[in-house]
Ligand code: PEP
């Protein structure tokens with residue numbers, strides 16, 4: 001029977017839905033479905049393969065093939081035509097299947113009798129859950145309508161699978177989102193956390209799959225589309241001030257939102273019996289499958305826009321999704337594909353943990369997580385597909401492991417670990433007010449990094465001697481517009497109030513690269529990390545920097561302060577920045593405002609070039625702070641946000657350590673104080689090596705001060721230096737191995 005006509009198709013979908021309503025186990029339902037589909041499609045065979053694990057399909061039901069092969073026949077993704085359907089996430093329509101490239105004959109099924117094959121993926125939101133196959137003895141060429149009709153059925157099966165309709169015995173028939181899952185990722189911030197999942201972008205749950213009244217569904221779709229177009233127009237108006245790129249994206253959105261072919265494809269699916277939301281999901285799955293195949297980055301971006309638009313449409317149709325301003329639940333562990341620093345700041349410090357599918361250790365989102373001492377695991381793929389809001393979750397930031405819906409045994413072992421960590425904290429608290437003096441009498445200054453008002457109490461609890469790096473850009477990232485001068489002055493003043501006698505080193509605005517302000521003109525650069533960022537922006541377009549310098553001077557209210565400029569790559573940039581600060585001081589004086597009793601003006605050394613600046617730079621500069629995060633990426637030419645290259649190079653590589661030694665010697669020869677404020681300062685072994693290379697000041701996130709101080713107080717620095725020198729002399733690439741051995745064996 002031909003099911004091209006929408007009416008027949010709707011009839012089939014209705015019957016499928018009825019199988020959902022009938023009490024029964026998953027196997028019975030699947031058996032019933034294959035019978036129905038074969039009858040409606042007029043095929044001798046209909047089979048459903050479901051995914052057993054990430055790479056394997058299992059034959060779960062069949063009409064026409066040998067029953068004894070059910071749950072016995074398994075295929076890897078890419079194996080045979082069925083496996084190819086799963087791998088490509090696209091249909092295969094073969095009139096003479098045995099002649100097709102990739103065909104693999106499975107004797108246990110008795111399929112040698114059948115010639116033609118049509119297989120379509122059972123997929124939801126781009127994730128392949130299985131394959132639906134029909135076969136005939138004759139060399140039947142299935143029509144495009146047949147393919148479409150089978151895809152619609154597959155969509156319904158996918159939604160039913162998601163709703164748990166096929167639960168039964170065996171791996172392929174487990175209920176979705178219920179089993180425990182272990183994700184092995186990468187640690188971006190140590191520590192352990194127990195809590196519940198908070199999805200940054202929750203999946204839409206569709207409970208109505210099949211609709212009886214296509215006209216009513218089309219009306220719902222049309223109303224949602226109208227709303228979508230209005231929203232897109234609003235977005236377009238509000239991005240009028242944005243850059244051309246942003247406008248291009250919005251125009252693409254508008255184009256898709258008005259696309260007649262998109263709407264007509266959605267309406268065709270509705271005519272065949274799907275609800276409006278499932279019709280949208282069906283198109284979205286096809287878009288995602290295309291996205292994975294399209295090599296052209298521009299086209300991929302446009303498909304991404306369409307995907308995003310589908311999400312918006314789904315939210316409108318279902319009324320689901322997280323609204324801005326929703327409160328963060330207690331013990332929330334944020335789960336996201338990726339997140340930018342501004343979005344993370346919006347959630348705030350109350351998060352207990354962060355788990356990302358993508359991400360990178362060097363990103364600013366990771367730096368914020370570290371500043372907040374929130375355990376963070378990245379590369380936990382594909383957690384956003386598995387996790388549901390409020391699922392129990394354990395984050396092991398030390399091992400880079402995440403347990404989703406853990407068993408009781410795992411939870412109890414985890415709790416023991418948390419107890420041990422608490423004991424270690426008690427040990428660090430005992431040395432909080434002691435100096436970081438090594439066994440051979442060298443004292444290393446311990447400062448902390450900060451960026452928000454909420455960080456300041458850590459000055460007291462961590463035992464930091466001051467704030468070695470105050471990242472002022474976090475205030476800018478948190479807002480929707482450039483903060484006002486008076487607001488900033490008040491904030492800087494409160495920061496200094498909270499610091500009391502301890503000195504605060506404010507770094508002027510460091511934006512660009514991955515720190516993008518949504519409200520500033522977005523320029524497209526081929527390589528933003530090496531582009532127009534930090535002081536380069538401040539010097540070329542000085543308006544904001546001048547305002548910030550004024551705010552800093554006013555916030556000090558006559559108290560002493562340190563100001564440093566980020567990303568100084570050459571002496572002249574330091575001189576120009578300093579001149580701007582001097583001009584601001586003069587103008588404040590003229591206005592009769594108090595100026596700080598002392599201002600030390602420093603530069604961040606974040607590019608290798610500055611280490612080789614003229615002597616005059618070191619003489620003029622009041623202090624230097626090594627921004628190791630950036631310095632390392634430029635030293636090795638390895639993007640700090642690109643995990644593939646970032647992790648190739650060890651901080652304890654002899655080249656990098658020798659470079660740090662050179663910087664320390666150069667600064668010491670001019671008596672220019674130097675510190676290290678990159679993330680590596682907070683790692684005990686790295687910190688010990690930096691001290692051995694001659695650095696006497698380190699600035700790190702507050703939670704690292706205890707462990708680093710503990711390490712330094714137990715170490716003999718001269719001995720450590722000897723171990724490093726011997727390793728350097730041996731031709732080793734990194735000193736880590738020798739140093740770890742020495743640390744382990746020392747008495
Ligand atoms: C650095 O680069 O080491 C640094 C401290 O600056 P940021 O991480 O904010 O770029």
Ligand code: MG
Pocket residue numbers: 606627629630
């Ligand atoms: Mg930097």
